[in-house]
Amino acid sequence: MKDNNDMPGHLARRFQQIAVAVFHAEVEEAGYDLTPVQYAALAAVSTNPGIDQITLAGLIAYDRTTITGVVDRLAQKGLLERRASSRDRRARELQVTEKGRQTLEAVSPAVEAAQELLVRGLTGDEQQELMRLLRKAIAAGNELSRAPLRDVSAESSRSG
Amino acid sequence: MKDNNDMPGHLARRFQQIAVAVFHAEVEEAGYDLTPVQYAALAAVSTNPGIDQITLAGLIAYDRTTITGVVDRLAQKGLLERRASSRDRRARELQVTEKGRQTLEAVSPAVEAAQELLVRGLTGDEQQELMRLLRKAIAAGNELSRAPLRDVSAESSRSG
DNA sequence: TACTGATCGTCAGTATGCTGTCAAGAATTC
DNA sequence: GAATTCTTGACAGCATACTGACGATCAGTA
Secondary structure, three states: OHHHHHHHHHHHHHHHHHHHHHHHHHHEEEEEEEOOHHHHHHHHHHOOOOOOOHHHHHHHOOOOHHHHHHHHHHOOOOEEEEEEEOOOOOOOOEOOHHHHHHHHHHHHHHHHHHHHHOOOOHHHHHHHHHHHHHHHHHHHHHOOOOOOOOOOOOOOOOOO | OOOOHOOOHHHHHHHHHHHHHHHHHHHHHHHOOOOOOHHHHHHHHHOOOOHHHHHHHHOOOOOOHHHHHHHHHHHHOEEEEEEEEEOOOOOOEEEEEEHHHHHHHHHHHHHHHHHHHOOOOOHHHHHHHHEEEEEHHHHHHHOOOOOOOOOOOOOOOOOO
């Protein structure tokens, strides 16, 4: 029988588990209550003001049913505003509030620290290599998940 | 602002996301309904008959509150038996049923296929290197999560 | 304009995964 | 032996993630 440590799926789960734990610890220590998922969403909206939920989901590879709850909670915390689009009445345009902007800025060092802590067992070269290999494996498997990453730079890439 | 692809935490989530999707797809195609978590638990019990839930949790790095639900569902499917220990009336001894054993055996090829599919974008050498780096990073961060991996070979290692 | 199909956001349901708490029982200390 | 402490397993509650379904809306076409 194969050992768990020989199964990339098991290693993936463990690595992610630690990533979330480290993120929580660092962000909480900084005095904030933001999950990794909420942070990523908030940061993405900050970079792309007025983005709709589906595009946001594609940008950070979330399922569209997951985004609903995440945006709900961010809006409830007053970090995000959600209003109906004038061009498409189905869509909701997202905007970061002033409080959201401040939070994002204040929490950034903790997020950075969490990223470094996650790979602190590796040398600098190893860290780079790990990220390269993860990116490569992810790129090859991107379409296998229900929530693939979508390139937002090409406006019409999703309607093709 | 840093790109998502430069954040190991984001890559960890994506990789795990794809791992779960691939696992589900392969196992479903084989005609079974087992989640990655359920498979790992079932396999661990199979290798360690009579194990209690806490030790099982440590063996595969699950939180002890998560194990409860997982074992519940496995028992409900008739793959696992849970009975009170005679030595410790708090503990539940876990046993794989005959149906569980057959399921485990039948589903193994699909699990193997999922593991290979997950890293199919990498060369053989790269696959080995990715696993080595993940193992190293995980080992360094093991204690940072609420559900660290526990060595079961040393009997008294958990009471120290 | 009416029909058809696709898309946006939401919901119900299920399964992890966590924090925090609790009762029952075991282990340790006095 | 009694009190204290620890451990096992369960629960409520919350936050991802997914499947599958749905209403509302938009886009294209007959």
